[in-house]
Amino acid sequence: AQSVTQPDIHITVSEGASLELRCNYSYGATPYLFWYVQSPGQGLQLLLKYFSGDTLVQGIKGFEAEFKRSQSSFNLRKPSVHWSDAAEYFCAVGQPTGTASKLTFGTGTRLQVTL
């Protein structure tokens, strides 16, 4: 069965500092990988996704993630964090089947940004 591990429950960074959120997955084949952000009162928003091809994926809001098959990782990065980035971040793996994709989520990382 597929699984996702986000080892950091809570991270605090200063505004302007760089950010890396860790994500490790377990899946038998090449997975579909996603990063979502959840802000209070709002639905999860897709930041970026990896299906195939270039292992460095660019997303919205200045985020990027790198798929490393050898490490089973898909870490999210941002070079300079803004206060508005404070939110809960979820990594997810999807089954690339012919039917609707079923997502398995990690437990999330809460990002706090200090001014």
Add this chain to the structure above:
Amino acid sequence: GAVVSQHPSRVICKSGTSVKIECRSLDFQATTMFWYRQFPKQSLMLMATSNEGSKATYEQGVEKDKFLINHASLTLSTLTVTSAHPEDSSFYICSASPGQGADYEQYFGPGTRLTVT
């Protein structure tokens, strides 16, 4: 971008009663809709997948008679929690996808906070 709404955003009900949560795709037709449950400080757990006009497919361990899902149209799915108990209190989130297949993005609703007293 695609918008998914949920109604109500918060609901409090008495133990033993039933409550219905609506999930609507506002600007696209959702072939597939998903229902998730999120516990405090925990991840989203997929409860069921529903395709328009078909019976929902429930994940292992989810009681289909307790969590009734209806996907009667391409823009509306409902989740009814029947005979609710305090342990059903949770944050319920729906998502909608314009197509089948992993390459179709899921668009998430803002969630519904259910409290059973």
